[in-house]
Amino acid sequence: MIEYLLRFAVGGVAVSAFAALSDVLRPKSFAGLFSAAPSIAIATLLIALMQNGASFAATEGRSMIAGALALATYSWTVCVLLQKFHVSSWVATMAALGIWGLVAFGLGSAFSGVS
Amino acid sequence: MIASVKLSALRETRWHEYAIRFVLGGTTTVLAGLIGARFGPVVGGLFLAFPAIFPASATMIDKHIRERKEKAGLLGVRRGQQAAALDALGATLGSIGLATFAVVIWQLIKVNSALALFLAMLSWFGVSIFMWHARRQPRVRMSRRR
Numbered sequence: 001m002i003e004y005l006l007r008f009a010v011g012g013v014a015v016s017a018f019a020a021l022s023d024v025l026r027p028k029s030f031a032g033l034f035s036a037a038p039s040i041a042i043a044t045l046l047i048a049l050m051q052n053g054a055s056f057a058a059t060e061g062r063s064m065i066a067g068a069l070a071l072a073t074y075s076w077t078v079c080v081l082l083q084k085f086h087v088s089s090w091v092a093t094m095a096a097l098g099i100w101g102l103v104a105f106g107l108g109s110a111f112s113g114v115s
Numbered sequence: 116m117i118a119s120v121k122l123s124a125l126r127e128t129r130w131h132e133y134a135i136r137f138v139l140g141g142t143t144t145v146l147a148g149l150i151g152a153r154f155g156p157v158v159g160g161l162f163l164a165f166p167a168i169f170p171a172s173a174t175m176i177d178k179h180i181r182e183r184k185e186k187a188g189l190l191g192v193r194r195g196q197q198a199a200a201l202d203a204l205g206a207t208l209g210s211i212g213l214a215t216f217a218v219v220i221w222q223l224i225k226v227n228s229a230l231a232l233f234l235a236m237l238s239w240f241g242v243s244i245f246m247w248h249a250r251r252q253p254r255v256r257m258s259r260r261r
Contacts, residue, residue, distance in 0.1 A: 011144020032205015061220030063160025
């Protein structure tokens with residue numbers, strides 16, 4: 001229980017800090033770089049290192065490559081939906097989540113054979 | 116235009132919006148840990164780059180810009196969407212940096228954990244900034260020619 005409270009606190013602080021940084025930066029395209037900051041990754045990897053060791057963290061890192069490329073596809077899709085199709089931000093960001101899942105699990109299964 | 120800091124933007128964010136980000140960030144970190152524990156590091160690692168707070172952040176950006184424009188008597192819907200789209204474009208470039216963060220972790224964390232985390236952060240930041248500049252340069256040159 002304490003472990004998950006710690007995860008919640010560390011993750012919450014890391015995400016909030018990068019989001020606040022993104023708020024104050026201009027232009028918006030530059031601030032957006034911080035929307036892809038490794039906030040959740042740092043919190044999770046630190047705890048994984050302490051609990052499960054470096055091999056576990058390394059495997060998470062390898063899978064995270066697929067997750068990050070999926071995030072790039074997701075963000076680009078959101079950008080296109082907003083600019084070309086003029087849908088609301090909420091609809092664009094929620095609709096594109098399926099793309100993240102497809103790319104992440106597709107690439108993840110391809111990467112799982114790489115050591 | 117080069118990057119700048121506008122601290123007054125912090126006042127536009129309401130306390131409940133900070134709370135939403137904290138709760139979403141904390142919840143996603145807990146879920147990433149639970150998924151890693153239940154399904155192993157291969158599946159868990161994917162969720163280290165899950166767009167957890169992206170929908171909330173983009174909606175907040177859209178709302179803030181729309182409200183600012185509407186206060187000035189302008190139609191803010193399109194400007195709000197454009198601001199959120201620019202943020203998404205930045206996130207696309209930052210995601211390439213995030214992928215290099217992951218590569219450094221994968222290759223170096225077994226050698227030296229602290230150094231791997233430091234170099235991974237450095238590579239995320241460096242690659243993200245490089246990608247942003249690389250995308251800007253052709254546009255800057257074109258606007259100078261005009």
